[in-house]
Amino acid sequence: MNAKNAGTYAPVGAAIVALVSVQTGAALAKTLFPLVGPDGVAALRLGLSAVILLVVLRPWRIWRQANMLHLLGYGLMMGLMNVLIYRAFLYIPVGIAVSIEVIGPLGAALLTSRRRTDLLWIALSVAGLTLLPWGAGSHGLDSRGVMYALAAALAWGLYVLLGSKVAVHGKQAVATGMLFAALLGVPFGANQAGADLLAPWVLMIGAGVALLSSTVPFLLDMYAMRHLPPSIFGVLLSASPAAGALAGWLILDEVLALTQWLGVAAIAMACAGAALVGRRR
Secondary structure (H helix, E strand, O other), X not given: XXXXXXXXXXXXXHXXXXXXXXXXXXXXXXXXXXXXXXXXXXXXXXXXXHHHHHHHHOHHHHOOXXXXXXXXHHHHHHHHXXXXXXXXXXXOOXXXXXXXXXXXXXXXXXXXXXOOOHHHHHHHHHHHHHHOOOOOOOOOOOXXXXXXXXXXXXXXXXXXXXXXXXXHHHHHHHHHHHHHHHHHHXXXXXXXXXXXXXXXXXXXXXXXXXXXXXXXXXXXXXXXXXXXXXXXXXXXXXXXXXXXXXXXXXXXXXXXOHHHHHHHHHHHHHXXXXXXXXXXX
16 A cells, blocks of 8 residues: 555545435434424534534634635535435435435536546436436426425535635634535524424434534545545545435335436446546546
8 A cells, every 4th residue: 555545545435434424314304304394404404513613613713814705605505505405305215316416516526527438427427317217106206306406416516616625724614614504594494493493302303413414524525625636526425326325215214216226326336437537547
């Protein structure tokens, strides 16, 4: 093992742990939908994470020298992708929503590349998307869920690009971004759920969702983005569709049809293939 490879394993491992944590938290979050709705869950996730990170990391120490517009954009994309993907979960299975959403960071990675082989990964991801509605019943996938997932994909892609610009500030950038994300997401949740957000049982599960879905993975993401280029970081999320589908099955009993699993696999292969070629470059 040479020094270069040894130095790569830690950020790659951080990115993988982050995505597993996110998908586990996503499935857990959906169990709260009957109590506070998707916007309420997003508010709990973002609000509690922001409080924890503000207390622990004191991010205001970087605000004078940081590019606050980049941090604002990073935070807003963080908030949007949370609100939008939870709304998607309301209408379609977690694994399907995540498979659509991961097209965002894959697209961000491909936009920074000039390889002809990237056409293959684009074609494979499109084929995967085409397979996802099959097996969803006579009416197919709910179009509302698909549109929310596509919007979340765009927000996630922009999050990756903006995250690479603020990664120099490390954990303080994550905390600042989470503050902006909470300022966006909490009002939506308060409007939807009201005082139910403060119920002890809801707050307890919400704290678990916040830790699994935001606090821990976003810190790991920031570490990974500091050591990996956007093209590599984006496609290292290739396991997200499969992780989301497995979490939905284990926690929510969301069973996908064989054709849908093939679609999930095709999108994951597109991400993994782009990552493999990118590392050989």
